[in-house]
Amino acid sequence: MKLFMHRLITTFLAALVLLFSSGAMAQQAATAEQLANALGLPQILAAAKQRNADNAREQLNVAFSQLAKNGMPEEVVNEMRERAQPMLARIIRSWDEAEAARIYASEIAAALSPEELQEALDYYSTDEGKNTYDAIASGQSKMSSYINAQVAQSMKAEFGSLMAQMKEITREYHEKHKKQ
DSSP, X not given: OHHHHHHHHHHHHHHHHHHHHHHHHHHHHHHHHHHHHHTXXXXXXXXXXXXXXXXXXXXXXXXXXXXXXXTOOHHHHHHHHHHHHHHHHHHHTSSOHHHHHHHHHHHHHHHSOHXXXXXXXXXXXXXXXXXXXXXXXXXXXXXXXXXXXXXXXXHHHHHHHHHHHHHHHHHHHHHHHHHO
């Protein structure tokens, strides 16, 4: 009977520890989600989704422009553009804002103690914290815009060069196989 009571008490205590730790973890996750919201994560993700969509459209437009520039008939380019729309829609839907937000909040909760998490939430909920974060976010946004613009410009130039090379390879291939 004594062994049974010991096991019962041990099991009860283990259940209590699990209950309180899961409650603490849930609280920490909720605080992390509040912090993510205070930092404007929903707006950041919506803007990222829009930028990704715009970049994907621009990439396709560059490709289609180069095809037209290299002699592809307009009606063929238009057909290709039309057929690319479902692919474009899948690319745009390739990541989920809610899942990205969950990952972000989960990482914050894992990296900070409950006290640090609460301190961060308290700070970023103040005007000073919001201004600090807005300044950091603005700098990151401008830096990202610069990088994206440079990459887009480079891709446009490089894609034109690649298309010219592909056209030359295709011409050489057809010439070689005409003779055979």
